[in-house]
Amino acid sequence: DTAVSQTPKYLVTQMGNDKSIKCEQNLGHDTMYWYKQDSKKFLKIMFSYNNKELIINETVPNRFSPKSPDKAHLNLHINSLELGDSAVYFCASSQGTVPGYEQYFGPGTRLTVT
Amino acid sequence: AQSVTQLDSQVPVFEEAPVELRCNYSSSVSVYLFWYVQYPNQGLQLLLKYLSGSTLVKGINGFEAEFNKSQTSFHLRKPSVHISDTAEYFCAVSPLQGAQKLVFGQGTRLTINP
Numbered sequence: 001d002t003a004v005s006q007t008p009k010y011l012v013t014q015m016g017n018d019k020s021i022k023c024e025q026n027l028g029h030d031t032m033y034w035y036k037q038d039s040k041k042f043l044k045i046m047f048s049y050n051n052k053e054l055i056i057n058e059t060v061p062n063r064f065s066p067k068s069p070d071k072a073h074l075n076l077h078i079n080s081l082e083l084g085d086s087a088v089y090f091c092a093s094s095q096g097t098v099p100g101y102e103q104y105f106g107p108g109t110r111l112t113v114t
Numbered sequence: 115a116q117s118v119t120q121l122d123s124q125v126p127v128f129e130e131a132p133v134e135l136r137c138n139y140s141s142s143v144s145v146y147l148f149w150y151v152q153y154p155n156q157g158l159q160l161l162l163k164y165l166s167g168s169t170l171v172k173g174i175n176g177f178e179a180e181f182n183k184s185q186t187s188f189h190l191r192k193p194s195v196h197i198s199d200t201a202e203y204f205c206a207v208s209p210l211q212g213a214q215k216l217v218f219g220q221g222t223r224l225t226i227n228p
Binding site for chain 2: 048
């Protein structure tokens with residue numbers, strides 16, 4: 001059974017479009033995250049949610065809007081896509097927000113904006 | 115704020131040789147330390163973590179790391195590597211206080227040659 005799943009795995013779209021990436025975890029965790037990995041493999045946190053409540057919101061353009069319908073799901077919607085949004089986006093989850101918990105990562109969604 | 119520096123972007127090693135991947139960090143507050151591994155086209159997986167206690171921590175797949183507070187380092191080692199260890203390795207820190215927020219290094223690409 002997949003612990004953290006993301007759909008789609010690949011997403012190719014044109015500049016200016018709006019797209020969503022879905023994430024689901026079946027680990028019973030309370031906390032979920034979105035990370036962006038750029039072309040140089042650098043990983044940076046974007047958002048974290050705990051029980052559907054936004055906990056961390058890094059300096060991310062407001063074109064990015066996370067939505068958590070329940071604690072098992074955290075979706076990422078991106079408006080007006082730009083070339084610089086091309087990256088691999090990882091969803092992750094952990095048992096709680098307390099530092100020290102292991103984070104479990106999904107397989108990633110490779111977004112290509114043309 | 116925290117920052118993590120992985121001193122080698124690429125490390126080529128022959129199979130069955132020992133390896134050390136170096137990680138230094140900077141932080142104005144105490145942190146927890148982590149090593150994650152990313153196999154090709156996969157998400158990240160926790161190798162090991164240091165929270166407290168013994169400064170030598172053992173992880174999965176025969177890896178271990180030593181926390182050195184005075185040198186603010188957390189180097190990863192394995193006495194004998196296998197082809198299957200080929201992957202990207204990320205060092206990360208998370209402040210002890212507040213919500214969990216992993217800050218990653220740039221990654222080290224470990225390539226095992228037969």
